[in-house]
Amino acid sequence: MQAINDILSRLRIDQLNEMQLAAIEASKKEQDVVLLSDTGSGKTLAFLLPVLQLLDPANKKTQVMIIVPSRELALQIDDVFRSMVTGFKVTVCYGGHKRETEENNLLEAPALIIGTCGRLADHIRRGNIQTDSIETLVLDEFDKSIELGFQEELSFIMGSLKNLKKRILTSATDSLEIPDYIGLQAHEVLNFSTGEKAEALAVKWVKSDEDDKIATLFRLICYFGNRSTIVFCNHRESVERTSSMLKDRSITNVFYHGAMEQQERDVALCKFRNGTSNVLVTTDLAARGLDIPNIRYIVHYHLPHTEDIFTHRNGRTARMDASGTAVLILSPDERMPAYVPADVEEIELPETAVLPESPKxxxxxxxxxxxxxxxxxxxxxxxxxxxxxxxxxxxxxxxxxxxxxxxxxxxxxxxxxxxxxxxxxxxxxxxxxxxx
The missing domain is CATH 3.30.70.330 (RRM (RNA recognition motif) domain)
Incomplete structure (x- = not known):
C-alpha cells in the first residue's frame, strides 16, 4: 500500500473511499469488473490505481488501453495519471487536433493509451498502435460511448484486441445492456450508484409566459446572482443563439458544443472553471465526463428527451458533499415530464431583474x-x-x-x-x- 499512499499524497487525497477500495480488491481477481458509481464519486482513480498495479515496468510495449466517449474526459484522465507520477509513459489520442502529433508520441510505445473511439480506431487501422501486447482494457462511461453511436468503431477496436485478460467497465448508470462484442466474461459488478445523490439535489421549476424562454432565463440568472450555472439546450444552434441573447442582455457567459474546435472548447471550459464566466451554455456534451467543481445551478432551458439525460445533466451539481439545484423552465405549452416529482417547488421570480456583478x-x-x-x-x-x-x-x-x-x-x-x-x-x- 505504500506506493498507493505516495500517489494519494501527490494527489493531495487523504484516503480512498469505499468504492475505490472495492474496485482495487475486485481488480486483483481474474474476472472482469463492472463499476457503477455516481458522477463525481472518484471513478477515475478507482480504475487508474488497479491499472497501475497491472503494469509491468519491464514490458516496453503498450499494456493498457482506456476508451472514453469524449476528448475532455480523455484529457482529464491523462492529467490525473500524469499527476500520479508513475514513471510509465502515457499518450492521449482524440480528434480535433493534428493526428501527426499523436503519431510521433506513439513511435515509442506508451505503456498506457487513453483515447476516443474514432481516433483510436484510426490509429489501429494505420498501424500506429500495436494491439497484440494490450492485456487490460478500461471502458470509462461505456454506456455513453454506445449512446453516442460509436458501436461500429468500438466493435472494431474490440476485435483488434486479441489478447485481453482484464476488462474494467465504468458507468454512472446501469440502464444499458452491455453488447456481446465487448466480450465480457465472468465478471463482478460493483454497484455504488445512489441515483446521483438525489438527497443533495433540489429540483425546482419556473414558468415562462412565452414560448421563447430567453426573458425568463435572463431573470432566472439574475435571481441566481454570481453562482456557477450550467444552462442545457438540446441543439448546437440553440446554444449559440441563447448565449448571444444573454450577452445582448449583459450576462457574461461562454458556450460549448461538439462542433467547436478543440482550442475553442478548451477556452470556454477554462473561463468557466476559473470564474471569468459564471454561466456556461451547452448541449448534453457537458452532461458527462467534465470535472468542474462547485456548480450550484443546472438549468434545463430545453426539457431533456429522457430521464437518463435529466439525471446526467443534474449530475454536474450536488457532487460529493455539495448541494445543488436543478431548475426546469416550462413554456405555456410544456408539461412537467413524468419522471419529475409532481410536488417540485415553483420559483417565483422577482418582478425587477437586477444584473449580477461582472466576474472579477x-x-x-x-x-x-x-x-x-x-x-x-x-x-x-x-x-x-x-x-x-x-x-x-x-x-x-x-x-x-x-x-x-x-x-x-x-x-x-x-x-x-x-x-x-x-x-x-x-x-x-x-x-x-x-x-x-
Missing part, C-alpha cells in the same frame, strides 16, 4: 505548454516576477500541450499585459494575450 477574473492566454517544457510553477514565477502580480491575483492555471490559460484578476490584466509583452518565459518568446 479574466483569462490570460500563453502560447506555450507542456511540449515547450512550461509548467504551472514556471507560469506563477513569470507572472509574479515579470508581471508584478501578487499570488492572490493569479487564479486557476491550466497547461495544455502547446498553450496555457491563466486566471488573472481582471483589475490587473491591462497592467500585466504591458509588463510582459516583451518578456520571455523559460527563455522562449511566446504569444501572451487575453484569451478570446
Amino acid at each position: 477574473w479574466s483569462t490570460l492566454f500563453i502560447g506555450g505548454g507542456k511540449k515547450n517544457k512550461i509548467n504551472k510553477v514556471d507560469i506563477v514565477g513569470f507572472l509574479t516576477n515579470k508581471g508584478a502580480l501578487k499570488k492572490e491575483d493569479v487564479g486557476l492555471i491550466e497547461v495544455k500541450d502547446f498553450f496555457s490559460f491563466v486566471g488573472v484578476r481582471k483589475s490587473r490584466m491591462s497592467d500585466v499585459l504591458q509588463r510582459v509583452k516583451n518578456e520571455k518565459i523559460k527563455n522562449q518568446k511566446v504569444k501572451i494575450d487575453i484569451a478570446k
